[in-house]
Amino acid sequence: xxxxxxxxxxxxxxxxxxxxxxxxxxxxxxxxxxxxxxxxxxxxxxxxxxxxxxxxxxxxxxxxxxxxxxxxxxxxxxxxxxxxxxxxxxxxxxxxxxxxxxxxxxxxxxxxxx
Numbered sequence: 001x002x003x004x005x006x007x008x009x010x011x012x013x014x015x016x017x018x019x020x021x022x023x024x025x026x027x028x029x030x031x032x033x034x035x036x037x038x039x040x041x042x043x044x045x046x047x048x049x050x051x052x053x054x055x056x057x058x059x060x061x062x063x064x065x066x067x068x069x070x071x072x073x074x075x076x077x078x079x080x081x082x083x084x085x086x087x088x089x090x091x092x093x094x095x096x097x098x099x100x101x102x103x104x105x106x107x108x109x110x111x112x113x114x
Contacts, residue, residue, distance in 0.1 A: 003023075006100075009100065010088070010101060011081075011101045012101075013104065013108065014111065017102055017109065018110070021033075021049040030072065030073065031072065032052065034052045034054055035053045035077050036078050036084050037056075037083065038055045038057065039055060045106065045113050047077060047109055052066070056083040069096070070095060070097065071097055073098045075099075078102075078106070079106055080104060080107050084102055088100070
């Protein structure tokens with residue numbers, strides 16, 4: 001996988017996220033995986049490797065919690081990709097440099113979940 005080419009994209013798919021999580025485990029890649037679904041959805045099932053739960057409904061109030069990640073690669077994820085695309089646009093408008101959306105969300109993700 002070419003990380004440079006991924007960083008030029010707006011979206012990644014589930015397989016690409018799986019690969020990125022594996023690279024992060026080996027300390028070869030650094031990113032923050034944010035789940036923007038509601039807490040009850042997260043508690044029902046979530047991707048193993050999520051760093052932060054920030055529901056889209058609370059994102060504008062909790063953006064301060066993400067301030068330390070402004071220069072980092074952020075991957076936003078939800079159920080199907082819609083809310084995470086909204087989060088992506090919102091964060092970019094606030095100056096977050098690189099935010100990727102997980103296309104298809106957890107529904108299309110085939111990696112480890114709990």
